[in-house]
Each structure stands twice: as C-alpha cells, then as structure tokens.
Amino acid sequence: MTTIFHNTDSYIFTGTCRAVSGIVAAVTSFLxxxxxxxxxxxxxxxxxxxxxxxxxVFRRQENAPSIDILAEEFSSISKTFGMEWNFHCPETPIKTIILVSKYDHCLDDLLYRKRKGEINMEVTAxxxxHPDLCSMVEREGIRFIHLPVTVxxxxxxxxRLLEIIDETQSELIVLARYMQILSDELTKKLAGRCINIHHSFLPGFKGAKPYH
Incomplete structure (x- = not known):
C-alpha cells in the first residue's frame, strides 16, 4: 500500500473533450x-x-515527477481524446479582468474578498x-479602462476588449453587473473563461430580461 504524504504540492487538473468511454480511467491511472x-x-x-x-485536485507524492514532466507526458493522453486541458497551481492567482457599468456593489464585494484573501485572483484591469467607478478602482491600484459602448x-x-485580454494575459473575465449583452461572436471567443455574477437569490431582483 502506498503511503499518502500530506504536503502542499497540490495542483488542479481541468479537462474537457467529446464524451467517450475511458476518460476518467485514463486520467486517474495516469496520475x-x-x-x-x-x-x-x-x-x-x-x-x-x-x-x-x-x-x-491532486498532490504530488514522494516519487512523483515534476509538474512540467507530468504535463509533457500527459500530452499523449490529451491527443487520444482531443482534450483541452490544464494543470493549475491553486496558489497562483488567476489573472482576471472585471467588467462593470455604473453600480459598484458587485465590484466592491469582489475587491473586498480579494483583500481578505478569500478569492485568489490578480485583477489585471x-x-x-461608464467612467463612474474610475476613482474607486484606481484607489485600489488597479488599472481602469473606459470603453464607452454604443450601437x-x-x-x-x-x-478592443479582446486585445486587452491578450495584452494582460488574463485567464478569467468576470461580468460584475456589466449592463451590456455580449455579442454571440465575443461569447464564443470567451467560451469557458467568462462568468456573470449576480448578487441575488433568483428569481428575486432578476432584472428586466433575465433570459434575453
């Protein structure tokens, strides 16, 4: 029986691919x-x-190879399943862009939780x-970018937003009461790395077009 060493050398594996048999067995056996x-x-x-x-979530034990070697060796399995995958260290902050409009409560809550260490993220911008929240953001030492949107x-x-995401190498985009509907084209390009937060117990305070 293998002894389980409880260390802090933990990583998170995420993967997605076409649903076929054998994926779980392949990944767990590999690890x-x-x-x-x-x-x-x-x-x-x-x-x-x-x-x-x-x-x-997995921990490297005493005889485990480095995470770089694990990633290199896993590439053959990912090719078998046509898998998009990643090994991520949970101690590394996620580079995040936050989209907002005029209201500050969602943004304020995110920044508060970041300061308290409850959310491990690096806000790149x-x-x-709207320009309303510029002073609030810059007080936190965070870059504020005003991109006025009309039809x-x-x-x-x-x-321009896509360019900013590339420039900052941001991994996650959070809509924190951003009062714009993203185009289908942008939504497809941000698939899997964009979330919309709603500080409410739905269906209360659901807004004018919750299913639009």
Missing part, C-alpha cells in the same frame, strides 16, 4: 501511476453538447462602459 494522490474528483457529462468536463461602437469596443 496514480506517477505517484500522484487524487484528493478530489468531479466530472460532468453535458448531453446537449456531447462534451465531457473533468476536474481533479477593470473595464467599464455603432459595440463591435469595435469588443475587439
């Missing part, structure tokens, strides 16, 4: 064979898109279609 202990495992099969999603400028500003 176990390399002396990695899986301490949490979740998977989800989206039947509407026939896509499979998996997340595992706050982008807004005529929407496509141009969304392209």
């Amino acid at each position: 176990a064979d390399r002396d990695c202990y899986i301490c949490a495992l979740e998977q989800f099969d989206d039947e509407s898109t026939e896509k499979f999603f998996m997340r595992a 706050v982008v807004s279609n 005529e400028t929407k496509a141009q500003q969304e392209q």
Whole structure:
C-alpha cells in the first residue's frame, strides 16, 4: 500500500473533450501511476453538447515527477481524446479582468474578498462602459479602462476588449453587473473563461430580461 504524504504540492487538473468511454480511467491511472494522490474528483457529462468536463485536485507524492514532466507526458493522453486541458497551481492567482457599468456593489464585494484573501485572483484591469467607478478602482491600484459602448461602437469596443485580454494575459473575465449583452461572436471567443455574477437569490431582483 502506498503511503499518502500530506504536503502542499497540490495542483488542479481541468479537462474537457467529446464524451467517450475511458476518460476518467485514463486520467486517474495516469496520475496514480506517477505517484500522484487524487484528493478530489468531479466530472460532468453535458448531453446537449456531447462534451465531457473533468476536474481533479491532486498532490504530488514522494516519487512523483515534476509538474512540467507530468504535463509533457500527459500530452499523449490529451491527443487520444482531443482534450483541452490544464494543470493549475491553486496558489497562483488567476489573472482576471472585471467588467462593470455604473453600480459598484458587485465590484466592491469582489475587491473586498480579494483583500481578505478569500478569492485568489490578480485583477489585471477593470473595464467599464461608464467612467463612474474610475476613482474607486484606481484607489485600489488597479488599472481602469473606459470603453464607452454604443450601437455603432459595440463591435469595435469588443475587439478592443479582446486585445486587452491578450495584452494582460488574463485567464478569467468576470461580468460584475456589466449592463451590456455580449455579442454571440465575443461569447464564443470567451467560451469557458467568462462568468456573470449576480448578487441575488433568483428569481428575486432578476432584472428586466433575465433570459434575453
């Protein structure tokens, strides 16, 4: 029996691919064979898109190879399943862009939780279609970018947003009461790395068009 060494050398695996048999077995066997202990495992099969999603938290044990070697060796498995995947160290802050409009309560809560250490993120920029929250953001030492959006400028500003995401190498985009509907094109480009937060117990305070 293998002894479980409880250390802080933990990583998070995330992967998604077409739903087929054998994915869980392949990933878990890969980690176990390399002396990695899986301490949490979740998977989800989206039947509407026939896509499979998996997340595992694992610890490298005494005889485990480095994370770089693990990543190099895992590439052969990912090719077998056509998988998009990543090994992420949970101690590394996630580079995040926050989108806001005029109201500050969602943004304020995120920044408060960041200061308290409850959310491990690096806010690379706050982008807004209004200038109202500029002073609040800059007091935190965070870059504020004003991208006013009209019907005529929407496509141009969304392209500029993509450029900012690339420039800052941001991994996550959070809509914190951003009062704009993203275009289908932008939504597709941000698939899997964009979330919308809503500080409410739905259906209360659901807004004018919650399903628009």
